[in-house]
Amino acid sequence: xxxxxxxxxxxxxxxxxxxxxxxxxxxxxxxxxxxxxxxxxxxxxxxxxxxxxxxxxxxxxxxxxxxxxxxxxxxxxxxxxxxxxxxxxxxxxxxxxxxxxxxxxxxxxxxxxxxxxxxxxxxxxxxxxxxxxxxxxxxxxxxxxxxxxxxxxxxxxxxxxxxxxxxxxxxxxxxxxxxxxxxxxxxxxxxxxxxxxxxxxxxxxxxxxxxxxxxxxxxxxxxxxxxxxxxxxxxxxxxxxxxxxxxxxxxxxxxxxxxxxxxxxxxxxxxxxxxxxxxxxxxxxxxxxxxxxxxxxxxxxxxxxxxxxxxxxxxxxxxxxxxxxxxxxxxxxxxxxxxxxxxxxxxxxxxxxxxxxxxxxxxxxxxxxxxxxxxxxxxxxxxxxx
Amino acid sequence: xxxxxxxxxxxxxxxxxxxxxxxxxxxxxxxxxxxxxxxxxxxxxxxxxxxxxxxxxxxxxxxxxxxxxxxxxxxxxxxxxxxxxxxxxxxxxxxxxxxxxxxxxxxxxxxxxxxxxxxxxxxxxxxxxxxxxxxxxxxxxxxxxxxxxxxxxxxxxxxxxxxxxxxxxxxxxxxxxxxxxxxxxxxxxxxxxxxxxxxxxxxxxxxxxxxxxxxxxxxxxxxxxxxxxxx
Ligand SMILES: Nc1ncnc2c1ncn2[C@@H]1O[C@H](COP(=O)(O)OP(=O)(O)O)[C@@H](O)[C@H]1O
Ligand SMILES: [Mg+2]
Numbered sequence: 001x002x003x004x005x006x007x008x009x010x011x012x013x014x015x016x017x018x019x020x021x022x023x024x025x026x027x028x029x030x031x032x033x034x035x036x037x038x039x040x041x042x043x044x045x046x047x048x049x050x051x052x053x054x055x056x057x058x059x060x061x062x063x064x065x066x067x068x069x070x071x072x073x074x075x076x077x078x079x080x081x082x083x084x085x086x087x088x089x090x091x092x093x094x095x096x097x098x099x100x101x102x103x104x105x106x107x108x109x110x111x112x113x114x115x116x117x118x119x120x121x122x123x124x125x126x127x128x129x130x131x132x133x134x135x136x137x138x139x140x141x142x143x144x145x146x147x148x149x150x151x152x153x154x155x156x157x158x159x160x161x162x163x164x165x166x167x168x169x170x171x172x173x174x175x176x177x178x179x180x181x182x183x184x185x186x187x188x189x190x191x192x193x194x195x196x197x198x199x200x201x202x203x204x205x206x207x208x209x210x211x212x213x214x215x216x217x218x219x220x221x222x223x224x225x226x227x228x229x230x231x232x233x234x235x236x237x238x239x240x241x242x243x244x245x246x247x248x249x250x251x252x253x254x255x256x257x258x259x260x261x262x263x264x265x266x267x268x269x270x271x272x273x274x275x276x277x278x279x280x281x282x283x284x285x286x287x288x289x290x291x292x293x294x295x296x297x298x299x300x301x302x303x304x305x306x307x308x309x310x311x312x313x314x315x316x317x318x319x320x321x322x323x324x325x326x327x328x329x330x331x332x333x334x335x336x337x338x339x340x341x342x343x344x345x346x347x348x349x350x351x352x353x354x355x356x357x358x359x360x361x362x363x364x365x366x367x368x369x370x371x372x373x374x375x376x377x378x379x380x381x382x383x384x385x386x
Numbered sequence: 387x388x389x390x391x392x393x394x395x396x397x398x399x400x401x402x403x404x405x406x407x408x409x410x411x412x413x414x415x416x417x418x419x420x421x422x423x424x425x426x427x428x429x430x431x432x433x434x435x436x437x438x439x440x441x442x443x444x445x446x447x448x449x450x451x452x453x454x455x456x457x458x459x460x461x462x463x464x465x466x467x468x469x470x471x472x473x474x475x476x477x478x479x480x481x482x483x484x485x486x487x488x489x490x491x492x493x494x495x496x497x498x499x500x501x502x503x504x505x506x507x508x509x510x511x512x513x514x515x516x517x518x519x520x521x522x523x524x525x526x527x528x529x530x531x532x533x534x535x536x537x538x539x540x541x542x543x544x545x546x547x548x549x550x551x552x553x554x555x556x557x558x559x560x561x562x563x564x565x566x567x568x569x570x571x572x573x574x575x576x577x578x579x580x581x582x583x584x585x586x587x588x589x590x591x592x593x594x595x596x597x598x599x600x601x602x603x604x605x606x607x608x609x610x611x612x613x614x615x616x617x
Pocket of ligand 1: 400401409427428429430431432433434435436
């Protein structure tokens, strides 16, 4: 333990000897941390928002058309398919969910813009959203809907208008009333969301009949084994539908965006670039520390210091740089996440597990720089010192 | 009494294949504990090579080299590293760590000894630096010291651990005459205080006087091992 402490103290003294060099090394690590954080933040935010529609739908089991790849582009599912599920003794209830795009007219600017609308029986409780249950009764009335206050601002300041009592909006060329607000958030497929009853949905989306639904939510008896019911429904229902648990449904939605849009790769690339930049900067600093002090390191070897001790010195420097750079990088990223969330309306969340993961990456990056830089130590040969 | 160094039939080669060349030929040499020996000879005669072999910095290829009774021919790396801790090295360049103060540099020689507490290391280094005349410059970085002062820090570092042997290769070569002589007498005085043997390579005729014995080398052979005529 003692040699490790002495080696790290030596590393610390070497690092802090030249504050400007230390500052530039730390800045490199801060920059790398920041890049990695931002890439991961946007990655997670986009995937979270991409799956927001799927996550908004409750249900123990989801029935989905086999031809549908994503909730944002569905091929309808005959209502009769979903009703078949009621034959299973553990199924208590099924709810058809309708998804569609309609044209919204910004009440302030009159600019028209497409918006996602979700429809289902207001009493079914199928939407797992804040604000929905209180409004269930009002959604029963003709041409009423709820507005997602996390929609992009292009739809107009609907939250403020509703608070003032100005609740009339034009949707799909119909005069409708915003009777409440909810939170869902913009996604890849939708810049904003509306929520309404199944009946109102079909008033807005004229080309669809109630016989063709988009997502079927299946509710089970308390204590039912979801896996077993899922297997039975797969048997029971024809092959043109997929029977998924809710988690599988969300995962398939996520996988659709990850694969078909190559988004995962783009972010991986960004993370890789951040780490490479950080690696090069830290390597530069460590390498020159070793290279400029070869004769001193060789002298230490002559005095009886072991190679392991000197390795410990260089690795301590690497790890100190990791910590010194990560902490400000974390603070700075925290701030930037907030700024980005405001600018993009994406759910930018810096969760502890993400911070731990980034620290592990930065730590590994610095250790790798150290591992490459210490190869130069081999050139410190005490026999060449005289 | 067992000699500090006992060399018999020592040979050494450098290079590989066609370039392989013998540098040291069949050397015999013994140095007693506390004895101060100066090694002289023309440049390229193999003095430095001999010093690095004795200092356990190079593997012995031929012959026998016993250091404090331990055979170095065939010794493992770990054995050689352990033996080096009993030697104080003084180089032509001071090789002080630029980011450490004079005292911290001297303490580096003590940090290898797990028996010493931090406060003991500090006290020993302080006392040693006072002995080399740098009691007022303990916290100076090497860049704030003159050439002679830096070499005196290096001397303090070599001797603070009470080595059994001091190996010095032209320690005064980068210093002016007066300073060089001061440093040489300092090495002698401190080594005698501690009963350490010294093997010191030099070209400088003014410092031959510190030696008990002068050994001359030429073309890889010891040509003249005489008692110091000036004694
Ligand atoms: N690492 C080495 N590789 C090859 N040849 C060397 C090496 N070190 C020294 N030599 C050669 O060995 C001979 C003796 O060198 P050295 O021991 O440095 O002599 P001195 O110290 O007496 O000047 C010289 O010819 C030198 O060129
Ligand atoms: Mg030489």
